[in-house]
Amino acid sequence: MKTLFDCVNLGKLRLKNRLIRSATWEALADESGHMKEELFETYERLAAGGVGAIITGFTSVSGDDHYFGGMARLSDDELIAEHRRLTDTLHKHGCPVIAQLALGEYNGAHRNMTPDSMSAADIAAVKDRFVSAAGRAVQAGYDGVQIHAAHGFFLSRFISPAFNHRNDEYGGSAENRARLIVEILRGIAADFPSLHLTMKINGSDFIYGGLTPDDCAAVCRLCEANGLESVEISGNGTSVPGIRPGVNEAYFREFAAPIAGQLSIPVILVGGHRSPDCMERVLNETGIEFLSLSRPLVREPDLPRRWKSGDRSPSRCVSCNACYSTPGHRCVFLR
Ligand SMILES: Cc1cc2nc3c(=O)[nH]c(=O)nc-3n(C[C@H](O)[C@H](O)[C@H](O)COP(=O)(O)O)c2cc1C
Secondary structure, X not given: OOOOOOOEEEOOEEEOOOEEEOOOOOOOEOOOOOEOHHHHHHHHHHHHOOOOEXXXXXXXXXXXXXXXXXOEEOOOHHHXXXXXXXXXXXXXXXXXXXXXXXXXXXXXXXXOOOHHHOOHHHHHHHHHHHHHHHHHHHHOOOOEEEEXXXXXXXXXXXXXXXXXXXXXXXXXXHHHHOHHHHHHHHHHHHHOOOOEEEEEEEOOOOOOOOOOHHHHHHHHHHHHOOOOOEEEEEOOOOOOOOOOOOOOOOOOHHHHHHHHOOOOOOEEEEOOOOOHHHHHHHHHHOOOOEXXXXXXXXXXXXXXXXXXXXXXXXXXXXXXXXXXXXXXXXXXXXX
């Protein structure tokens, strides 16, 4: 019988529970990626709140990626010291921290290049940016990195048949579309074996001609064979509004559960976790090992501590998504 508060391993990391903070972009960095004081405070509140591990918000691997504002970066050595301050702060609370390495847009010959318009040199440049950023993550004291291949950002588009129409070894079959991610994983696993290596991916793109559940499972199996140590299953339209406990929680479960049955590495399920009862049903009725949360921890950074103390009432998050548009992506009900 699995419970939320089992002390378990996520690959090489030891977690005090099965609750993970899913990546949540705070928009609290400047254009160069320097982090504002409020960002450190936000993360310290989360770590003190008892979550088992934290995945940082979108952290771009590229200095010229301006897909949206305020993103943190690991694109330059001069940013390492700030990230070290962040990891030191979270480690004082016994909380492992994983950097979400991401690319919104790739700007090579022109802005926001598509998978189809990239040369072999462009593809190699993307791989190098991810592997170099992972190296900076090691120097900054991160326990792991998460490759962001979900939600329609660059890597998500690259593996999606709706966006990738290449007819070389990087296009066509799932194996070919996943080749860039596999090369990134192999590069990181070879050069930085101390890092826990995870990935966030869409269980389905939910768009015509996009990544299907079968495609996703094929990509995950390939990644597992090439160094991936856990995978977080999400989907496009990630933050579904209006989640009600007991009604429409855990909304990507049907995509993640079959994948968990096909992999040996732990599967993390994100999306709509609001009540401990539903979450423990997911753990015990499927092979899913970890549950990750975003908006409930924006509303209550100390939610894991509250649940552990015996108050198992559902998250107070009403899934209004107003946090997407507040400064620092704070909850409107906390003002
Ligand atoms: C304000 C906000 C920022 C987010 N930023 C990221 C991000 O940087 N990277 C990412 O993979 N997902 C991001 N997400 C999506 C969440 O990680 C999560 O997948 C989604 O909100 C569903 O989980 P929830 O129901 O626990 O909120 C963000 C969500 C919110 C509300």
